Every structure is written in structure tokens, then in C-alpha cells.
Amino acid sequence: MIRRAFLALALGGTSLMTSHAMADAYPVKPLRVVVPYATGGGSDIVARALGEKLSKKLGQPIIVDNKAGASGIIGTDAVAKAAPDGYTLLVTITQSVLTNQFLYNRLPYDPRKDLTLVNVIADAPLVLVTTPSLPVRSVKELADYGRAHKGKVSYASWGVGSYPHLAGAYFSKVTHGEMVHVPYKGEAPMLQDLLGGQVQWAVASVLSAKPYIQSGKLKAIAVTGTQRSQVLPDLPTFAEAGMDDNAFKVLGWIGLLAPVGTPAPVVARLDEEVRALIQTQDMQARFSALGLRPVGSTPAQSQAIFAREWPVWKTLVAESGAKLD
Structure with missing residues (x-):
């Protein structure tokens, strides 16, 4: 029994040494x-x-x-x-x-x-932005506006299945707004049409949207995630704005x-x-x-x-x- 215990200890020690040796030796090639x-x-x-x-x-x-x-x-x-x-x-x-x-x-x-x-x-948190002409200043007001104008409010995304699409579809469904999804091939064309007023709101990357928010060409409403963005610290999260869904925390x-x-x-x-x-x-x-x-x-x-x-x-x-x- 003592011999078996000693052998087990020895093998365990060897395994431990092998693990350390493996970490120390790695990597040996590109x-x-x-x-x-x-x-x-x-x-x-x-x-x-x-x-x-x-x-x-x-x-x-x-x-x-x-x-x-x-x-x-x-x-x-x-x-x-x-x-x-x-x-x-x-x-x-x-x-x-x-x-x-x-x-x-x-x-x-x-x-x-x-x-x-x-x-x-x-x-990376994303930011909900709207055209300046859309008469909303909060997540609640966007939800109310969508319900009051069913089927007439459009949101953009940078492609089918992208987070802006999924978040927009979820927002439309839970607020009963029947909003229209307009997909684009990339964020740049999405933002260009948003700036031009062809669509009314979108969820965009903070980095891409920030210059337009600062210049007043887009209106920022809220950010995704569980904490405020360091880049746009004055904006509330969706949860702070009253929409505490996990869909906007990821x-x-x-x-x-x-x-x-x-x-x-x-x-x-x-x-x-x-x-x-x-x-x-x-x-x-x-x-x-x-x-x-x-x-x-x-x-x-x-x-x-x-x-x-x-x-x-x-x-x-x-x-x-x-x-x-």
C-alpha cells in the first residue's frame, strides 16, 4: 500500500512537472x-x-x-x-x-x-441613433412613436443577422411598433442613408457614429451593455432608459x-x-x-x-x- 501511494505521488509529481515543462517550453515554432x-x-x-x-x-x-x-x-x-x-x-x-x-x-x-x-x-457597446427630424429623445419615446406610426418607422442594419438587425427586430416586436427593417452591406452605407433620412434609426458602432452625434447630424438615445460608454458617458444604457432586457445587455x-x-x-x-x-x-x-x-x-x-x-x-x-x- 505504501509502495502504491509512493508510486501515485511520484506519477502525480511527474505529471505536474510535465505540465510546467510544457508551458515553459511552449512555443517551439511559429x-x-x-x-x-x-x-x-x-x-x-x-x-x-x-x-x-x-x-x-x-x-x-x-x-x-x-x-x-x-x-x-x-x-x-x-x-x-x-x-x-x-x-x-x-x-x-x-x-x-x-x-x-x-x-x-x-x-x-x-x-x-x-x-x-x-x-x-x-x-464594444453600440449606440441607438436617430435622424434629428424624428421627434423622440428617449427609448420610451421611440417605442411610443413606433406604436403610433405602425409600419411607417424604419430601422437600418449593416446586414441580415447582424446585431443591429436582431436588436431592431426585437425592439420592434416588444414595443409592438411593426417597424420596417432595411439591411445594408456594411455600416458605412447604412450610416449614409441614415444621414440622408432614407431610414429613421439604427444601432451603430460608437466609433463610427460619434462624429455625426457631435456634429448634430445624428441624435444619440442610448447605448447597449451594462455600463455606460467611456466614449459617450452622458448617454444612458437601455436598462437605465427603462428597457432592462438581456437583448440590450449583450x-x-x-x-x-x-x-x-x-x-x-x-x-x-x-x-x-x-x-x-x-x-x-x-x-x-x-x-x-x-x-x-x-x-x-x-x-x-x-x-x-x-x-x-x-x-x-x-x-x-x-x-x-x-x-x-
Whole structure:
């Protein structure tokens, strides 16, 4: 019995030493960070900014690989099917690992079974904006106006299935406004038509909308999330404005993910280095310039965020009726 106990202790110690050794040795070759969207977007900029500094910390090159297409599905699937060794990682937005599950009837991957969240790097509140001519100044007044003008109020989005679409459809349904959805191919054309008065309101990124809010060309009503935006601190959240629905508390985020089965010591090393970088003044300034709020959550915290938001996105898509092929 003593011999068995001694052997178990020895094996446990060996396992512990192996884990530490694995973390210390990692990485021994270049890392590939897949971004499932085109260059120039938020996830791409974040991946390259982090990759540049993380490369120095890890002592290995980090190659950012843009595998765009099919609303993020192609690149996300490539990582989901990659070897779980810590050398192929994913930096992406919520759409490819959350929203797509409910928008598409079939996906080649299951984010809950094939991927693990290492770190929620940053998130971004959105802002509800209207044309100046729309006679509303609050969320309640927009709801009242919609009910009084059923079928005559339009809201814009930067695409079917995007958060502005889902949030707008949900708002229309719960306020019984029967508002009309007008989708665009991107945020820029959406804002141009909003400025031109072709549509009456939208949920937009704070960074893109801020110049128009400051110039008076758009009227800001409220922000999403559970806390006020540092960029627009005078604006209430939807909850503060009287709409305490989870639909307006979720935020789009940019996360670092790895294939399921990636060794825990490797995940821990990546998380430790990324969180340290997120806390630096330089990275904080870069995120702020993009309209992002630095987060840097641990793997456990990140996975809790994912689990908490999963049913919210499922409900939002179901309420909107949105489907993509």
C-alpha cells in the first residue's frame, strides 16, 4: 500500500512537472492566428496589434492568416479542425462563434464542442441613433412613436443577422411598433442613408457614429451593455432608459479561441501573456481608438460569458426570424 501511494505521488509529481515543462517550453515554432474576416476590420486590427507584441513575449513569429468568407464560417472551421497543440488559434467576433449557430441550419463546426475560449480580449457597446427630424429623445419615446406610426418607422442594419438587425427586430416586436427593417452591406452605407433620412434609426458602432452625434447630424438615445460608454458617458444604457432586457445587455466582443483539447498549460500561458498585454497603456490606447473596451477575461470567465450569452443570441435570432444559407 505504501509502495502504491509512493508510486501515485511520484506519477502525480511527474505529471505536474510535465505540465510546467510544457508551458515553459511552449512555443517551439511559429504560431498561426486565423482571422475569419477580411483585413482592416476590428478583429484583424486587434489580432495584428496583439500578435506583434505577443511574438516578442513568446519568442516566435506570429502569422496572422485572414481566411474570410461565409460570415466567418470558413476561417472558424479551419481552426475548429486544426490540431489542438496551441499553434493554430482564432481571433474572431461573436458572429462566427455565437450568432451563426442560430442563423444557419447547418455549420461544419460546433463552437461548444470544437473550440474553447481562451480570452475575451475586448468588447464594444453600440449606440441607438436617430435622424434629428424624428421627434423622440428617449427609448420610451421611440417605442411610443413606433406604436403610433405602425409600419411607417424604419430601422437600418449593416446586414441580415447582424446585431443591429436582431436588436431592431426585437425592439420592434416588444414595443409592438411593426417597424420596417432595411439591411445594408456594411455600416458605412447604412450610416449614409441614415444621414440622408432614407431610414429613421439604427444601432451603430460608437466609433463610427460619434462624429455625426457631435456634429448634430445624428441624435444619440442610448447605448447597449451594462455600463455606460467611456466614449459617450452622458448617454444612458437601455436598462437605465427603462428597457432592462438581456437583448440590450449583450455586447459584441473579440475573443481568442483555440481548438478543444489544447493542453491546459498552453491555454494558461496564452491567457497570461494576452491579459498582461491588454493591461498595457499602449494596447489600451489602441483599443480605445477603435471604440473597444479592453476586457482580458480568464478562460473560465470567458467561457462563463459565452454560456451566459448563448441563450440570449438564440432568442434574438428566433425573434427576428432571420435565416441565412
